[in-house]
Amino acid sequence: VDIEVVQETGSTNADLMARLQVLQRPVLRVAVHQTAGRGRAGRPWLTVPGGMLTFSLAWHLPQAPQNLLGLPLAIGVALAECLNTLNQNVQLKWPNDILRDGKKLAGILLESAAAIEGGTWIVAGIGLNLQVSDELEAQVGRALADAPWLAQMDRNHLLAQLLNALATALQQFAGQGFSAFLSRWNALHAYANQTVHILDHGQVLHTGLALGVDLLGCLVLQTEQGQVNVLAGDVSLRPV
Ligand code: ATP
Known part of the structure; x- marks a missing residue:
């Protein structure tokens, strides 16, 4: 995986989506600050400088785009399991938000494009709140979760753990699709039977x-x- 770190950009997802057809290898693009982060359907993903880990991973999968419906959920499982090993106690909100204490700790935005040589290039963008301010909560208009002790962690070490979890999950999804993640997702379901x-x-x-x-x-x-x-x-x- 090629790793790129930039101080500031609009959206790491947008940056990678613009280059998808010329990528030769997977790329992880990390932004210290993102000024135009996006959620699903163009909804804004807001950040405060230094308070968040924002990155996107571009990866090639052998499946056709129509067989990737479960992929955003599989990515949620991989990240949630990884955060739980880091002592976070997180759960999943369908389809793919990561919650702590019922509040949103991280969001995932998955975008994809059919690859010229077959299969699909995907870009998985992750915004993980490390330290949220009252100002950010006011801007978003709801209570958010953060993880102060992840904020204390070495960023490279945290990123390496998350990247490792994602790469393993993507390889698993390439081989088995969502069936490898179904019971794991349900075990992390925040609103089970509610x-x-x-x-x-x-x-x-x-x-x-x-x-x-x-x-x-x-x-x-x-x-x-x-x-x-x-x-x-x-x-x-x-x-x-
Ligand atoms: P919802 O969370 O409202 O059910 P969704 O799951 O579709 O919607 P996304 O599209 O993934 O949400 O993310 C965009 C939404 O996330 C925004 O509409 C906003 O409510 C919320 N949001 C924006 N910035 C942050 C942030 N830093 N932390 C947590 N949530 C945020």
Whole structure:
């Protein structure tokens, strides 16, 4: 993996997406500060200088883009398991947020493009809150989680652990797809057997008991009308 570290950029995901078709090898791009971080559907990912670890990994997978539905969840599993070995006690919120004490500690943005030579290039962007300020919480408009003792850790060492976890997970996904991650995701599910709303552009689309995820990475909901398997698409989950 080629490793690039920049002091400041708009978005490490955008930087790598712009170069995807000419990449020869996997690239890890780390930004000390990101000024235009993005979440899903173009939602902003806000940062404070020095308070966050933001990086993106570009990687080639043999699968076609349509077979990568479970990949964002697999990446969540890999990161959450790694953070848990670092004493963080984190859980997963479907589809792919990492929570600590029910608040968002990290977000994942997965983007992809079909590769010219077959398979898919993916770019997995991660924003991990190390130390959040009141100002950042006010900007985002909700309470956020941070991890002060990760902030104390040597950044290179922390990054190396996360990169190792991601690379192992991507190799596993290349061979076995999401089946290698299904029970691991469900073991980390923050809202297992709790009632949740699924929102589409702010409107409640479904309400039900969140049972877990299926092999496609859909959230399995027990609703009054029966079982519904919700595709991540652009919907959001809220506990009721
Ligand atoms: P939600 O978290 O609202 O369910 P989502 O999971 O789709 O939505 P993403 O698109 O992954 O969220 O991330 C964007 C959202 O994350 C923003 O709308 C904002 O609410 C939140 N956010 C932005 N910056 C941060 C941050 N530094 N830490 C935690 N959450 C943030």
